[in-house]
Amino acid sequence: MSYTVVGLRGIRSLLAYGVKGMKHLGRFLRFVLVSVGLALSALSHAADIPLYPTGPSADSSFVRFINGTDAALELTAAGSQAKVQLDAKTPTTVYYPVRAKSAIKGQFSQAQSKSEISTTVKAGEFVSVIALADGAKLKHVSLGEEPDDFNALKVSLAFYNVSAKCANAALQVVGREVMLFEKLGVNALTRRMINPVKISVQLLCGEQTTGAPLELGELIAGERYSVFAIPAASTTRIFIVSDAVAR
Amino acid sequence: MAAGTLAGIALLVLGESHLSLPGYLMNPLYEDLTTQGATVHAIGACGATASDWLKTVEVPCGADRFKGDTVFKGRAATTSPIKELIAKDKPSLVVIILGDTMASYDNESFPRAWAWQGVTGLTKEIAATQTPCVWVGPAWGTPGGKYFKNDKRVELMAGFLEKNVAPCVFIDSLKFSKPGQWATVDGQHFNLAGYQAWSANITKALAALPMVQGLKK
Numbered sequence: 001m002s003y004t005v006v007g008l009r010g011i012r013s014l015l016a017y018g019v020k021g022m023k024h025l026g027r028f029l030r031f032v033l034v035s036v037g038l039a040l041s042a043l044s045h046a047a048d049i050p051l052y053p054t055g056p057s058a059d060s061s062f063v064r065f066i067n068g069t070d071a072a073l074e075l076t077a078a079g080s081q082a083k084v085q086l087d088a089k090t091p092t093t094v095y096y097p098v099r100a101k102s103a104i105k106g107q108f109s110q111a112q113s114k115s116e117i118s119t120t121v122k123a124g125e126f127v128s129v130i131a132l133a134d135g136a137k138l139k140h141v142s143l144g145e146e147p148d149d150f151n152a153l154k155v156s157l158a159f160y161n162v163s164a165k166c167a168n169a170a171l172q173v174v175g176r177e178v179m180l181f182e183k184l185g186v187n188a189l190t191r192r193m194i195n196p197v198k199i200s201v202q203l204l205c206g207e208q209t210t211g212a213p214l215e216l217g218e219l220i221a222g223e224r225y226s227v228f229a230i231p232a233a234s235t236t237r238i239f240i241v242s243d244a245v246a247r
Numbered sequence: 248m249a250a251g252t253l254a255g256i257a258l259l260v261l262g263e264s265h266l267s268l269p270g271y272l273m274n275p276l277y278e279d280l281t282t283q284g285a286t287v288h289a290i291g292a293c294g295a296t297a298s299d300w301l302k303t304v305e306v307p308c309g310a311d312r313f314k315g316d317t318v319f320k321g322r323a324a325t326t327s328p329i330k331e332l333i334a335k336d337k338p339s340l341v342v343i344i345l346g347d348t349m350a351s352y353d354n355e356s357f358p359r360a361w362a363w364q365g366v367t368g369l370t371k372e373i374a375a376t377q378t379p380c381v382w383v384g385p386a387w388g389t390p391g392g393k394y395f396k397n398d399k400r401v402e403l404m405a406g407f408l409e410k411n412v413a414p415c416v417f418i419d420s421l422k423f424s425k426p427g428q429w430a431t432v433d434g435q436h437f438n439l440a441g442y443q444a445w446s447a448n449i450t451k452a453l454a455a456l457p458m459v460q461g462l463k464k
Contacts (some may be wrong), residue, residue, distance in 0.1 A: 048305035052264070052294025054394055055351025059358035091459045097364075143352040152370070152413035222367065222413060247368055 025123055028221055040222045062245060063096035063104055065117075068130045068230035071110060072182035073138070087132075091228075092241040095126060104129075113138040122146070124172070126221035126237060128189075130162050132231065143189050152222035158191040159184055163236040167207035169229050171238075174200035174213045184232070190228075196221040203238045211237050248365055251284030252454035256462050258287045259336050261300060261329070262344035266291025268309045269319060270439055272344070275446035277312050283450060288313040288336050292326045297365035299326045301372055329369060333376045338350050339462045341378050342453070343369070343415065346385030346436055350404040353395040357403055366411050373415065377457055380415035384408045387426040392434015398426045416458055423448035 051245040058127040065075050067086035075084040075093070084093060098104055100123035108131040110113040117136040121127045127144040134158040140164050147154055181190055182200060200215045211232070217240070219225060224243035231234050253374045258280060265272040266289055273291055279289045292299065293308040306402040309324025310317065333341065349362050373380045388396035402421065428439030437445065451461055 051292065051393060052307060053346070054348055054396075055296075055354055055358050056361050057354075059356065060361040060364055062360070124356070124358065126360070146360075148359055150359065150407070151410045152367065153410070222411075245364060 018196060023138070025222040058100050059125075061098050061100040061121040061125055063098050063119070063121050063127045063129065064093050064095045064243075065106075065108075066071055066092045066128055066130045066228065066241070067108075068141075068228060069110065069133045069138070070232060072107055072129055073110035076107045076109065078107070085210055091239060095243065095245045097246060100125075108138055115140045119212055128160065128226070129226070130160070131228070132162060141187055143187065145189060145191065147191065147224075149191065154193040155196050156191060156219060156224040157216075157219070157220040158189055158224070158226040158241075159196050159229070160189045160226055161185065162187055163205075163229050163231040165231050166203070166210065166229055166236040169236075171201045171227060172204060174202050194219070201227065201237060201238070202237045205236055211235055213240050214240060215238055251282065253450075253459070254284030254463055256285045256339045256459065257264060257336065258285050258289075258342055259338035260287060260289040260330055260342040260344065261332075262289075262291050262464045263348045264291065264292065264293040264308070265347070265442070265445075266344060267315075267319070267324070269310075270437075270442070271436060272442045272446055273310050273312060273317075275439075275443045276449060277317075279446045279450040282451075285456060288326070288332075288338070290332070292324060292397050294348055295326050295343055295345075295420070297343075297362075297369040300329045300343075300369055302326070304329055305409055310335060316430055323435065329372050332379050338378060340459065341373055341380040341382065341415075343380060343412075344383040344449075345397065346383075346401070346404050346408060346420075347388075347394070347440075347455050350396075350400050352397060354416070354434075357400065357407070360410065362407060363411060366408065370412055370415050379462070381418060381453060381456065381459070382408060382412040382415040383418045383449055384420050385411050385422035386429065386441075387424055387438075388435045388437075389415075389431045390427050390434065392431065394433065394435040396434045416456055418449065418456075419453045420448070 067073050072085060072087035099119055101120055104119050106117040117129055124146050125144045128141055129140055129142050131138055131140045155177045159171055161184045164186050170178040170182045184190055196219050198218060200213045202213045203210045225240055226243055227238055227240050230236050258323045273289060276285050277289050289312045291308040291310045294306050304326045306324045309320045351358050385401050405421050407417055429437045429444060430439050
């Protein structure tokens with residue numbers, strides 16, 4: 001049988017080679033042992049890899065504060081003396097990361113008027129707390145969104161309507177018969193993706209042109225923006241902000 | 248000029264556990280890339296997410312291979328801020344190999360906002376240095392195991408990265424094999440044959456990118 005022949009040949013060869021053959025065998029055995037050792041070592045490394053999480057226990061949550069009035073106001077976080085001024089030039093804060101389901105407390109103040117803020121944010125939610133004039137007083141509205149449209153190649157544009165004077169709000173692209181958003185109710189928001197082009201928009205309330213057109217400026221792909229429709233003295237006005245997140 | 252499809256290109260390669268152990272992706276990938284003429288600095292950090300590469304974060308294990316020297320680290324391993332790494336190495340291309348640490352395989356819901364924040368934070372930091380980059384997404388694993396890797400979520404993770412890593416160019420590792428084709432030791436980490444196949448495919452895909460060919464000196 002070929003097996004026996006080969007086996008006998010191997011043994012004969014070893015005997016013929018004598019000590020030299022034994023050295024070959026030793027080297028072979030060492031090679032086998034080293035190989036097995038390396039394999040075991042690799043397995044040991046693999047077995048030793050510490051378990052690590054493949055993500056957070058809960059998604060991130062964010063909150064921002066917006067001045068939807070015609071005058072400057074101050075924002076104060078509960079338990080803090082630090083104040084943030086929100087005015088026509090800077091009507092919004094960035095989105096601050098917060099712990100999901102925890103109480104967010106603070107205060108909007110403007111002259112003698114105050115509006116106490118108390119809200120919570122769900123995991124994965126982006127909440128906007130918008131200060132509004134309520135006669136001579138202040139009030140606020142909280143609107144949250146849970147976006148699933150993240151895309152670095154497109155512009156994400158939201159439309160928030162917090163003007164009770166503007167039912168069925170719409171945004172039309174100036175110079176074109178194209179509606180970016182339509183039939184948005186009061187205290188509601190909607191969002192869509194658009195290409196990074198330079199456009200101006202016109203607000204319509206109940207199909208009536210309202211206020212002046214707004215140039216949205218150079219919108220950058222991958223960035224997120226919001227247009228707010230807020231009550232003005234006798235009408236509704238719009239402005240755009242970047243949905244920047246604190247890093 | 249060195250021969251090879253990546254001749255003259257200096258690569259800074261960053262990754263998670265796949266790049267952190269000797270029998271994993273680190274050695275085959277380093278060798279495949281250097282064989283193609285690239286100069287490679289490869290750093291792995293077990294469990295590191297995208298945002299962990301914006302700062303120094305301690306990780307349970309890691310590895311660093313540069314100019315032939317390899318250091319496999321245990322508890323002493325950390326990430327390093329990407330800006331510092333780029334300033335020091337001045338790579339012609341950054342290659343990020345990340346996905347499994349951000350897929351939340353054991354969670355019913357995908358942490359989209361968290362992943363978006365981390366991914367865009369890292370890509371913006373790289374873009375600020377004007378260094379081109381490539382992002383290699385996760386490969387299929389085998390369902391189950393201690394990380395609960397599953398086909399549906401890894402597909403979602405790859406799709407999310409594809410939409411969100413620009414200006415980095417995305418390489419989809421899911422196209423390199425069929426689900427379950429590469430055997431794993433724990434559902435997520437491959438055996439050597441799997442890592443060799445992944446490495447060969449990454450190297451080939453990198454070399455085929457017009458942007459990478461434009462970097463050749």
